[in-house]
Structures are given as structure tokens and as C-alpha cells.
Amino acid sequence: MWCWSAPRGALRERSALGALGAGLSHLSPGLRQSCPTLPPRLSSASKMILTQCAVCATDLGLSLGKKCGRCSTRYCGAECQKQHWEQGGHDKLCKKIKKTGGAEQYNANTKYAEAVAVAAEACAEDTKGQTCYICTQALHWKTKEGLVRGCSCRGTAGFAHVSCLAEQAKILVTEAEENNLDAKAMNERFRRWWACSLCEQRYHGVVRCALGWACWKTYVGRAETEQVRGMAMTQLGNGLSEAGRYEDAVSVYDAELAMKRRLGASEGDMLLVQSNLAVTYEELGRSEEALRMKRDVYSGYVRLHGEENRDTCQVAENYALALIHLKRFEEAKSLLRKTIPVVRRVLGDNDGLTLRVRGVYAQALYFDAEATLDDLREAVTTLGEIERTARRVLGSTHPATMYIEDNLRHARAALRAREEAAPRPAPGG
Ligand SMILES: [Zn+2]
Ligand SMILES: [Zn+2]
Numbered sequence: 001m002w003c004w005s006a007p008r009g010a011l012r013e014r015s016a017l018g019a020l021g022a023g024l025s026h027l028s029p030g031l032r033q034s035c036p037t038l039p040p041r042l043s044s045a046s047k048m049i050l051t052q053c054a055v056c057a058t059d060l061g062l063s064l065g066k067k068c069g070r071c072s073t074r075y076c077g078a079e080c081q082k083q084h085w086e087q088g089g090h091d092k093l094c095k096k097i098k099k100t101g102g103a104e105q106y107n108a109n110t111k112y113a114e115a116v117a118v119a120a121e122a123c124a125e126d127t128k129g130q131t132c133y134i135c136t137q138a139l140h141w142k143t144k145e146g147l148v149r150g151c152s153c154r155g156t157a158g159f160a161h162v163s164c165l166a167e168q169a170k171i172l173v174t175e176a177e178e179n180n181l182d183a184k185a186m187n188e189r190f191r192r193w194w195a196c197s198l199c200e201q202r203y204h205g206v207v208r209c210a211l212g213w214a215c216w217k218t219y220v221g222r223a224e225t226e227q228v229r230g231m232a233m234t235q236l237g238n239g240l241s242e243a244g245r246y247e248d249a250v251s252v253y254d255a256e257l258a259m260k261r262r263l264g265a266s267e268g269d270m271l272l273v274q275s276n277l278a279v280t281y282e283e284l285g286r287s288e289e290a291l292r293m294k295r296d297v298y299s300g301y302v303r304l305h306g307e308e309n310r311d312t313c314q315v316a317e318n319y320a321l322a323l324i325h326l327k328r329f330e331e332a333k334s335l336l337r338k339t340i341p342v343v344r345r346v347l348g349d350n351d352g353l354t355l356r357v358r359g360v361y362a363q364a365l366y367f368d369a370e371a372t373l374d375d376l377r378e379a380v381t382t383l384g385e386i387e388r389t390a391r392r393v394l395g396s397t398h399p400a401t402m403y404i405e406d407n408l409r410h411a412r413a414a415l416r417a418r419e420e421a422a423p424r425p426a427p428g429g
């Protein structure tokens, strides 16, 4: 049996874009506003995991209320159920929902189809005239969906249908299950749900979101105690968060925490969800809450995995960003001075995490109103260096690259302003 704790990389890689969001007023409007690949935020009434009454939206957690005996649609009580049947159209849909596999499956399928359409639409320009590297067609033979690309593949590489990517991941995971492969092998295969098999970089934005729904749709019907279902729930939360749908992501992480608590999951499992939740809180501007949670997660990871560990470095980055948001620059810098040598040693200079951690350190240097001229120069030098690496390794349209470029521009401006303000040395003196 493979263990479900700390699947490497299931931890959400913090979208570096987020650092430009709320809370840092002297930065330009976040890239998020100008990024064409993000969909408009949906109202929170759209359901992710079904934890509410289908009629009045009363919160039912994972077990309260009552269910339609046929299709498992959930209600707060008999009154709402009756109303749904008589006036809400449930009399016509119930059979169809049951046939699909129940309310949760039906919801996942519907949301999946929407997410694929959003992703294909967002990628339409980029994928024009290309074909899927898996099925070799432009239009999917069965679903007629368009192509996507949301990784770091360049040129004509990496175009695919979400359906084809999902099918590939599903087959690999099923094989691992059937052959009882160990945790490491399983995690490697499960990786196909969130990272590209060609460039090995994580999917981002709406493509990651569509794959999150694909993953959830694939495993939602499994027993709650099956690890793969919990992992799929994580992917859904991460996907929603990647697409900027933070409220929705929080509702999924909350459901995941409640489920894991009830099942008596390990401390490592709980920390993983809390970490993802904290990152999302920050995106929503809940900075103090995010900071407390990230600090606890960081000390938990150090205790469980030690400092020389990729995931520990990842949560250190998260924690440092929370400190920067709250202008606690000295604490952020000292944490990052500890983390950078580790991440460079463990992952190398070309890893996305190494680039981001160094970028965050540069931020801590130049955001600080007390920064010295040397601090500003160091920030500009560092950002210049990692920008070149990011362009080469991740590609110029990758969110992390764009984030580094944006910071480089700001750091240069800050340095210029400071140099102009500084008194010139007296001639001959
Ligand atoms: Zn109700
Ligand atoms: Zn029903």
C-alpha cells in the first residue's frame, strides 16, 4: 500500500503572480488583471464540492441534511427536497443524475466540461493550426474540444486536448494501482495530472484548472478512504486556485480538511492541505490568518521533514511571502537567507522553486522602505540573473518569468529613484 502523505508536488506551488496582488500598494496593478488567460471570477454560488443544500445553499458540511434516495442530491430537509422536485426541475433531472453516478459525479462532469471550454477558448490564439501530440488531431474526435497548452513547452511542442492529457494520466495511475506499485512510483504517475510529461513543468492557469476538474471527475466515485480520491480533491483545489478562483478553492480545501480530519489523516496530510489553504487566504487578502497558518505549517514541515527538503523550502517561500505582505522584511530576509543555499543545493539553479525563492528574497530587499543602496543593487542584480534563467528554462510566457520581469522593472525604478535622490559626491572630494 502506498502512503498518501506528502505526495511530492501535490503541494501547491505558490503562484508567483499572487505576490503582486492585494496588500502591496506601491506596485503596479497585478499582472492578474492584464493576463488574458484568466476567466472572470464566477460567483461563489457555483458549487465545487457539494456541501450545500441544492435549493437554499445552507451549509451541510460533508454529512448533514438528507439526500435524494435515487441520485444523492443533498438538501437541508424535506421541504427543500419537495420544492426541488416540484418546482426546481429535479423530477426531470433526477434519473439522468443517477445514471451519471450521482449528484457529486454529475456536478464534477458538468464543471469539467465548462472548465475545458474555458481553457480551450483561452488557448485558442496560441494553438491555432496545431495538433494534439497525443491523438494527432486538431479537434478531439469525440468531444470536439479545442487544444490547450499551459506548461513550458515551446515551438510546436506540447499542444494537447485536456481529454487526452487526462486519459493518459488516468491510464498510468490505473496501471500503478493494478500492479500495486509503491508510493514513489504512484506519485510519479499521479504527477501527470498536474505537470507536463514533455517539459516536466507544472501546468498553470486555466489549463491546470481544467485538469483539476478532470482529475476530480475521474476519482470522485471512489470510496472516501481511497488515497487517490483525496489526492484528486487536492488537485481540484489547486487548479481552482491557479485559475484565480480563490473562494472556490477555499471551499474545496475546507471540505478536504474536514474529510481528512474525520478519517484521522496523518499530520503531514493535514499540513499539506493547510499550506494550500493558507496560500489561498493570502490571495484573498486574509493576510494575518495566512501568516499564522503558514508559520505553523513551516514549523510542522521542519519538524517532520527537516530543512533539507524540497517541500520544506516550498513552505518557507510561502511563509516569507506572508511576512513581506505584512512588511516584516527582516524576518523574511533571515528566513530566506537560510532557505536559498538549501534550495540551490537540493534542486539546482534552474529549478522553478529556486528561481522563485531568490525572486522573493530580492522583493524583500527592495520593498523595504529602509533598503540601502546596496540592497537595491543586490535586488536588481539578482532579478536580472534569474530573469535570464527563467526565460531559458520556463519560457517567456510562463507566469513565474513574467513575475520576475515585473519585479525587475520595479526594482530598477526604485534603484534609479534612489540614485537620483542621493547627493552626488563633491567633485574632487
Ligand atoms: Zn435547503
Ligand atoms: Zn434525485
Ligand SMILES: [Zn+2]
Pocket: 132, 133, 134, 135, 136, 137, 140, 160, 161, 164
Ligand atoms: Zn488529443
Ligand SMILES: [Zn+2]
Pocket: 151, 152, 153, 158, 196, 197, 198, 199, 200, 201
Ligand atoms: Zn510541456
